[in-house]
Amino acid sequence: MHKPSNKLRLAQRAFFLPGGEKIHCPFPFKGKVGMGMGLGRTVTVGFMAVALLAGCSLAPEYQRPEAPVAAQWSQTAQADGTRQADALQWHTFFPDPRLQELIAAALDHNRDMRIAVARVEEARAQFGIVRADRFPGVDAVASGSSARTPGDLSASGSAVTSRRYDVGLSMLSFELDFWGRVKSLNQAALASYLASEEAQRALRLSLIADVANAYLSLLEMDERTTLARETLKTRKETRMMVDRRRDVGLAGDLDFLAADGALQTARADLASLERQRAAAVNALELLVGQQLADEPPGRTLSDQGIVPDLAAGLPAEVLLKRPDVLAAEQNLIAANANIGAARAAFLPRISLTAGLGTASGALSGLFKSGSGAWSFQPVLRLPLFDAGRAAAGTDLAEARKVIAVAQYEKTIQQAFREVADLLAARTHLAEQLQAQQAAEKAQAERLRLVEARYGAGVSSYLEVLDAQRESYAAQQGTVQTRRAWLSAAAQLYKALGGGAL
Numbered sequence: 001m002h003k004p005s006n007k008l009r010l011a012q013r014a015f016f017l018p019g020g021e022k023i024h025c026p027f028p029f030k031g032k033v034g035m036g037m038g039l040g041r042t043v044t045v046g047f048m049a050v051a052l053l054a055g056c057s058l059a060p061e062y063q064r065p066e067a068p069v070a071a072q073w074s075q076t077a078q079a080d081g082t083r084q085a086d087a088l089q090w091h092t093f094f095p096d097p098r099l100q101e102l103i104a105a106a107l108d109h110n111r112d113m114r115i116a117v118a119r120v121e122e123a124r125a126q127f128g129i130v131r132a133d134r135f136p137g138v139d140a141v142a143s144g145s146s147a148r149t150p151g152d153l154s155a156s157g158s159a160v161t162s163r164r165y166d167v168g169l170s171m172l173s174f175e176l177d178f179w180g181r182v183k184s185l186n187q188a189a190l191a192s193y194l195a196s197e198e199a200q201r202a203l204r205l206s207l208i209a210d211v212a213n214a215y216l217s218l219l220e221m222d223e224r225t226t227l228a229r230e231t232l233k234t235r236k237e238t239r240m241m242v243d244r245r246r247d248v249g250l251a252g253d254l255d256f257l258a259a260d261g262a263l264q265t266a267r268a269d270l271a272s273l274e275r276q277r278a279a280a281v282n283a284l285e286l287l288v289g290q291q292l293a294d295e296p297p298g299r300t301l302s303d304q305g306i307v308p309d310l311a312a313g314l315p316a317e318v319l320l321k322r323p324d325v326l327a328a329e330q331n332l333i334a335a336n337a338n339i340g341a342a343r344a345a346f347l348p349r350i351s352l353t354a355g356l357g358t359a360s361g362a363l364s365g366l367f368k369s370g371s372g373a374w375s376f377q378p379v380l381r382l383p384l385f386d387a388g389r390a391a392a393g394t395d396l397a398e399a400r401k402v403i404a405v406a407q408y409e410k411t412i413q414q415a416f417r418e419v420a421d422l423l424a425a426r427t428h429l430a431e432q433l434q435a436q437q438a439a440e441k442a443q444a445e446r447l448r449l450v451e452a453r454y455g456a457g458v459s460s461y462l463e464v465l466d467a468q469r470e471s472y473a474a475q476q477g478t479v480q481t482r483r484a485w486l487s488a489a490a491q492l493y494k495a496l497g498g499g500a501l
Contacts, residue, residue: 058179058180058181058184058339058340058341058343058344059180059184059187059336059337059339059340059341059343060336060339060340062332062333062336064329065332065405065408065409067315067316067319067320067409067412068409068412068413069315069316069319069412069413069416070315070416071314071315071316072314072315073312073315073419073420073423074420074424076420076423076424076427077312077419077420077421077423077424077427078423078424078426078427079311079312079313079423080311081308081309081310081311081312082309082311083309083310083311084310084311085310085311085492085493085496085497085498085499086321086496086497086498086499087499088310088493088498088499089499090103090208090493090498090499091103093306093493093498094208094212094304094306094490095304095305095306096215096298096299096304096305097296097297097298098215098296098297098298098299099211099212099215099298099304101293101295101296102211102215102284102288102292103207103208103211103212105288105289105290106207106208106211106287106288106289107204107207107208108289109288109289109290110207110287110288110289111289112203112207113203113204113207116199116200116203116204117200119196119199119200120193120196120197120200122196123189123192123193123195123196123197124193124196126189126192126193127186127189127190127192127193129189130182130185130186130188130189131186131189131190133175133182133185133186134177134182134183134186136171136174136352137171137172137174138169138170138171139169139170139171139172140168140169140170141166141167141168141169141170141355141357142166142167143165143166144163144164144165144166144363145163145164146161146162146163146164147161147162147163148160148161148162149161149162162361163361163362164359164360164361165359165360165361165362165363165366166357166358166359166373167357167358167359167366168355168356168357168358168359168373169355169356169357170354170355170357171352171353171354171355172353173351173352173353173379174351174352174353175349175350175351176350176351176352178347178348178350179343179344179347180340180344181340181341181344181345181349183340184337184338184339184340184341184344185337185338185341187333187334187337187340188333188334188335188337188338188341189334191330191331191333191334191337192330192331192334194330195327195328195330195331195334196327198323198324198326198327198330199323199324199327201323201326202322202323202324202327205323205494205497205498206494207287208494208498209490209491209493209494210287211284211287211288212487212490213487213490213491214280214283214284214287215284215298216301216304216483216486216487216490217280217283217284217483217487218277218280218281218284219298219300219301219483220280220301220479220480220482220483221273221276221277221280222277223300223301223479224273224476224479224480225270225273225274225277227472227475227476227479228266228269228270228273229270231266231269231468231472232263232266232267232270234468235259235262235263235266235468236263238259238262238263238464238468239256239259239260239262239263242255242256242259242461243256243259250457251461255460255461255462258461258462258465259461259465262465262468262469301479301482301483301486302482304486306486306489306490307489308426308488308489308492308493310492310493310496312419312423312496315416315419318419318496318497319412319415319416319419321496321497322415322495322496322497323497324411324415325408325411325412325415328404328407328408328411328412329408331404331407331408332401332404332405332407332408334404335397335400335401335403335404336401336404338397338400338401339394339397339398339401341397342390342393342394342396342397343394345383345389345390345393345394346383346390346394347383348380348381348382348383349380349381350378350379350380350381351378351379351381352376352377352378352379353375353376353377353378353379354374354375354376354377355373355374355375356373356374357372357373357374358371358372358373359371359373415495418491418495419492419495419496422488422491422492422495423492425484425485425488425492426485426488426489426492429481429484429485429488430485432481432485433478433481433482433485436474436477436478436481437478439474439477439478440471440474440475440477440478442474443467443470443471443473443474444471444474446467446470446471447464447467447468447470447471450463450464450467451464451467
């Protein structure tokens with residue numbers, strides 16, 4: 001019995017595309033080669049090669065790239081926590097009823113969210129179109145034709161009029177997917193669809209965090225504006241008191257000018273805060289997609305009830321749960337599958353065209369006995385010369401995969417930095433808020449003592465003015481720090497891939 005040659009043994013394991021690209025088969029051919037020599041052997045080997053390639057995948061085996069980040073968070077990022085963000089729904093993490101209403105309205109009316117939902121439907125439809133190419137399309141066809149042949153062209157020497165009527169089923173150009181080209185395109189379309197779903201999840205989660213941050217900023221402006229109004233009122237009263245003391249000789253012009261300057265500063269500060277509050281309202285309305293309603297009533301910053309006790313875990317675990325990272329990976333999978341479709345351009349394509357029905361020269365004879373008709377037309381197309389089109393298509397697919405890998409790794413690196421920054425912010429802003437509250441309490445006590453000393457004639461008005469400025473700045477700083485701490489908690493919920501349902 002003839003034994004397979006070394007070349008044949010190689011063919012059992014791999015084939016090569018033009019340019020030296022190797023195609024690996026998932027299984028070796030285990031069987032006997034035909035007994036004949038010469039042409040018989042060549043045909044046998046050829047059919048064996050076709051059978052082997054029919055089970056081959058031209059797309060590279062997908063392997064998830066290693067995360068290009070550290071295995072642990074930095075020492076400044078405290079990853080301790082009791083709750084998992086991805087298992088925590090947003091209405092549980094944000095207990096303020098007014099904030100919940102705003103988030104729900106934003107998810108329904110935000111225009112970017114509507115676009116993202118439509119993008120998912122677009123990708124789903126594209127996947128359906130590509131998936132349909134894996135199945136033969138069958139059409140019902142009814143046609144009629146008439147033709148007149150001049151006498152000098154007919155065999156009888158006289159003009160002939162012919163008619164034909166057809167009714168049946170037709171299958172046009174169904175490709176036999178030997179090399180997995182259509183399958184690779186189907187896998188790429190599916191990955192693109194899944195990427196759009198993850199992108200929608202990422203936008204949804206980002207929208208929730210952005211609405212929360214905008215709402216907290218509005219609450220900050222409300223509280224700071226209230227403080228400014230109270231300060232303005234107090235400084236008006238102080239200036240009147242200093243003016244009366246000046247009239248009786250207990251205060252001089254310097255004291256009055258200082259009181260008047262403090263009043264005008266408070267007025268300017270109030271105007272600035274009111275401008276910032278209007279901008280905060282406009283920003284929140286843009287995110288929500290509609291005008292803000294007055295109901296239900298909301299809570300103050302100190303009563304928000306947001307507890308940022310979120311566990312970060314290991315970077316390689318938590319980052320791969322983020323929807324933006326998952327979307328980047330699906331785009332990478334799609335780019336990997338497109339390489340298989342591009343490689344298939346080097347190989348033959350086999351398409352089938354078939355029809356089954358009845359045909360007759362008259363309408364009345366369409367369904368009579370003996371009118372059955374069928375056609376079957378297989379077509380083999382073998383690329384011989386395309387001026388480098390197929391090679392360029394493969395290079396393009398390879399380059400896009402390199403881009404997809406870099407984008408995936410960049411997404412992970414950005415996610416790592418975002419989580420690390422927010423973990424550090426959670427710790428340090430909590431410490432800052434505690435110190436700021438202590439400073440506010442101390443400045444309030446100092447102001448009380450200085451005002452008492454000024455009333456007793458022991459201290460000058462400049463000391464009172466300085467104490468008022470420091471107390472006001474401490475109050476404003478406490479509100480700002482509390483808002484920053486709450487905003488960091490909201491952003492950390494997003495960064496850890498919080499549940500967005």
